Amino acid sequence: MSNQSKQNEALVTHIYTADPSAHVFEGKIYIYPSHDLEHDGESFDDGSQYAMEDYHVFSMENESAPVVDHGEVLHVKDIPWASQQMWAPDAAYKNGKYYLVYPAKDHDGIFRIGIATSDNPAGPFKPEENYIPGSYSIDPAVLIDDDNKAYCYIGGLWGGQLEQWQTGSHNPEGKEPAPDQPAYGPRIAEFSEDMLTFKEDPKEISIVDSDGNPILAGDEDRRFFEGAWVHKYEGRYYLSYSTGTTHKIVYAVGDNPYGPFEFKGTILNPVIGWTTHHSIVQFNDKWYLFYHDASLSNGINHQRSIKFTEITYDESGNIQTIEPYENK
Numbered sequence: 001m002s003n004q005s006k007q008n009e010a011l012v013t014h015i016y017t018a019d020p021s022a023h024v025f026e027g028k029i030y031i032y033p034s035h036d037l038e039h040d041g042e043s044f045d046d047g048s049q050y051a052m053e054d055y056h057v058f059s060m061e062n063e064s065a066p067v068v069d070h071g072e073v074l075h076v077k078d079i080p081w082a083s084q085q086m087w088a089p090d091a092a093y094k095n096g097k098y099y100l101v102y103p104a105k106d107h108d109g110i111f112r113i114g115i116a117t118s119d120n121p122a123g124p125f126k127p128e129e130n131y132i133p134g135s136y137s138i139d140p141a142v143l144i145d146d147d148n149k150a151y152c153y154i155g156g157l158w159g160g161q162l163e164q165w166q167t168g169s170h171n172p173e174g175k176e177p178a179p180d181q182p183a184y185g186p187r188i189a190e191f192s193e194d195m196l197t198f199k200e201d202p203k204e205i206s207i208v209d210s211d212g213n214p215i216l217a218g219d220e221d222r223r224f225f226e227g228a229w230v231h232k233y234e235g236r237y238y239l240s241y242s243t244g245t246t247h248k249i250v251y252a253v254g255d256n257p258y259g260p261f262e263f264k265g266t267i268l269n270p271v272i273g274w275t276t277h278h279s280i281v282q283f284n285d286k287w288y289l290f291y292h293d294a295s296l297s298n299g300i301n302h303q304r305s306i307k308f309t310e311i312t313y314d315e316s317g318n319i320q321t322i323e324p325y326e327n328k
C-alpha cells in the first residue's frame, strides 16, 4: 500500500481546516480539525481573524484512502455557554463513548473548555450545557494513558489568554513574563471518570533544558506558545507544541504526564502561514504528524489546510526534524 500520494498535500480542499487532532478509532484515522471560514478581514495578535463557528470530522480508511467529510458535527449556536471562536479541538474515546473537547469564548469573552459526546467517532456531538468548571485558555489535547486515566492539556499565549491565568483566578491584565524569567508552561488536569469535569485545578507544566533549568520566556525558539500534544513512545511521554512567534513545532520528553519535560528539539520547521499546530498518531507501524499550513490559500493566515507527513525516531528516541516542503 503506497502512502506517498497524500503526504504533505492539503487533505481537504472544499473548506479550510486547521489544527488537526488525529486519532485511530475503529481501525481508521479520524481527524478533528477546526474550520476556518473565508473572509477578507485583517489579522490581529489576539487571533480574532479566526472566524470559526463549527466543527467537521474527517476520516480515512488508511493513509492513501480518500478523505471522507462527515459534515458539521457541532455548531456554536447549539452550545448554551459559548459565544464564538470554536478553536482547536481534540477527541477521545473512553467508557464506550467519544468525547469532543473544544475551546470557545463564553459570553464574557473568556476562553473555556467544553465537552460534547457521541456514540460515534464521526459525530454528531451533543454539547454539555456548561463548560468544564475551572477550565480556561485554548487548545485542549487529551491523553488517555495506559492505566486508562485521562488528562487534558491546555494553554495558549496571546489570543489564547494563558497570561490571564497566572494568579489562580482570571486577571484580564495578565502579561507574558520578562524575557529572563521562566516561560509560562501549558497546564494539565486529570479528567474525572465521566470525562465531564476535572478532578483537580489545572497545574502548570515545567519545560526545562538539558541542565534542568526552566526554558525562559525570551527563548522564543524553545518556549511554549500554544498547541500542546502528548503522545507516548517506548514508555516515555512526548510533549510537543508550537513556539508561536518562531513558528516551529518542537518537543520535550518526560517520564510522567505532569512532567517536567526536557526540551529535545524541533519536529517541524516553519510552514507557510503564521500559526503551526499539529498532532502525532501511530497508525499500524508508522508514526504520523498531522499539521496545517496556508499554502492552499496562498498564504492567507486565517485560511489554512490540514496535511500529514511521516515522522521517524532515531535509536535514542529522538524525532527527526522535518523540512515541510522538501517533498514538493
Ligand code: FUB
Pocket (backbone or CB within 6 Å): 018, 019, 034, 047, 050, 087, 088, 138, 139, 156, 226, 227, 275, 276, 277
Ligand atoms: O485555530 C485557531 C488557533 O490558531 C488555534 O487554537 C491555535 O493553536 C492556532 O492554530
